[in-house]
Amino acid sequence: DYNERLREFEARIARGEKIEPGDWMPEEYRRQLIRMISQHAHSEVVGMLPEGAWITRAPTLKRKMILVAKVQDEAGHGQYLYHAAETLGISREAMLEALLSGKAKYSSIFNYPTLTWADIGTIGWLVDGAAIKNQTMLAQCSYGPYSRAMVRICAEETFHHKQGKEMVLLYAKGTPKQRQMAQDAINRWWWPALMMMGPHDKDSPNTEILVRWGIKTKTNDQVRQEFINEHAPEILEAGLSIPDPELRYDEQTGNWRHGPINWDEFWQVVSGNGPMNKERLEARRRAHAEGAWVREALEAYAAKKQKAALA
Ligand code: 3HC
Numbered sequence: 001d002y003n004e005r006l007r008e009f010e011a012r013i014a015r016g017e018k019i020e021p022g023d024w025m026p027e028e029y030r031r032q033l034i035r036m037i038s039q040h041a042h043s044e045v046v047g048m049l050p051e052g053a054w055i056t057r058a059p060t061l062k063r064k065m066i067l068v069a070k071v072q073d074e075a076g077h078g079q080y081l082y083h084a085a086e087t088l089g090i091s092r093e094a095m096l097e098a099l100l101s102g103k104a105k106y107s108s109i110f111n112y113p114t115l116t117w118a119d120i121g122t123i124g125w126l127v128d129g130a131a132i133k134n135q136t137m138l139a140q141c142s143y144g145p146y147s148r149a150m151v152r153i154c155a156e157e158t159f160h161h162k163q164g165k166e167m168v169l170l171y172a173k174g175t176p177k178q179r180q181m182a183q184d185a186i187n188r189w190w191w192p193a194l195m196m197m198g199p200h201d202k203d204s205p206n207t208e209i210l211v212r213w214g215i216k217t218k219t220n221d222q223v224r225q226e227f228i229n230e231h232a233p234e235i236l237e238a239g240l241s242i243p244d245p246e247l248r249y250d251e252q253t254g255n256w257r258h259g260p261i262n263w264d265e266f267w268q269v270v271s272g273n274g275p276m277n278k279e280r281l282e283a284r285r286r287a288h289a290e291g292a293w294v295r296e297a298l299e300a301y302a303a304k305k306q307k308a309a310l311a
Helices: 001-016 027-046 049-050 060-084 092-100 118-138 146-174 176-197 205-211 220-238 263-273 277-290 290-311
Strands: 248-251 255-257
Touching: 001 118, 027 049, 027 060, 027 092, 027 146, 027 205, 027 277, 049 060, 049 118, 060 092, 060 118, 060 146, 060 290, 092 277, 118 146, 118 176, 146 248, 176 220, 176 263, 220 255, 263 277, 277 290
Parallel strands: none
Antiparallel strands: 248 255
16 A cells, blocks of 8 residues: 555665666655756756857867857756656656746746856856756665766766866956956856855755655755855865855854845745846747747658558
């Protein structure tokens, strides 16, 4: 009966076994994973927009090639993740409809504008840096297809992170104008990067069940703390400042303490009223409409092939 199956399911999780698509799982486990993985995939696809805006304006061919490679990687991450979500029984069309209709969430971070080229390096360093902390945690996830997708994605994110950090460190030691651009970008992206990891644990309704079933192996605040502990000292060592007057290192715990996060801003952005939410959804809707001919051609080709096979 259900309780017996649930006990066996939870025993498998406790033994560190991976749950695979054909295995029995509680409906809530399936729903949570569809929610998280599809929103993760949407984040990767929408995440191409802020950076894509600078591909035609990269300062050198080398920077342009690195940026094109990074944006292509994000597209691929979106594909792996949509596929991982499909193993749970949701269709690609249903996920896309949820995004394009504005019903589905995607990461708040991509609703901020990229105002100068220094934003591109700062996104690589801070946004991909935060993503690596979150995705390294998710690589331990109890659901097989998700954790395997994370292993592949983390390897590529490491490159994104390194190229971003290298850029910002270069500009921090560059001309006064370059240093000012790097500082301005850190000032605008620091707090949104902290918010990316989600609300505080006490305000996180999904974390308890996700931790219980091994989907999350760390909480939002733990991942956020890992991010701050790595990036705060490195930004300061680069001679840049961090826009948090209360930030300080706590010898006792080895953690960097930070000031209050503006959760009103976070919920405004999550509910669609961020600086760029409208533009992001419009861009996705336009791309979907302009790409309709590709989908139609694929369907026509598949139908022709099937007809030929049946002839
Ligand atoms: N942006 C938008 N919505 C967010 C959010 C954020 N940064 N953080 C939390 N939320 C939403 C949650 O989705 C949830 O709403 P829902 O129940 O309607 O989905 C609500 O706020 C409450 O938050 P919870 O903490 O209870 O939600 P979770 O337990 O799901 O934790 C999370 C949030 C840590 C983002 C988790 O969902 C997660 O790990 N998701 C998978 C990873 C992911 O999506 N990362 C986004 C970054 S994109 C990226 O990495 C691209 C890279 O290439 C840069």
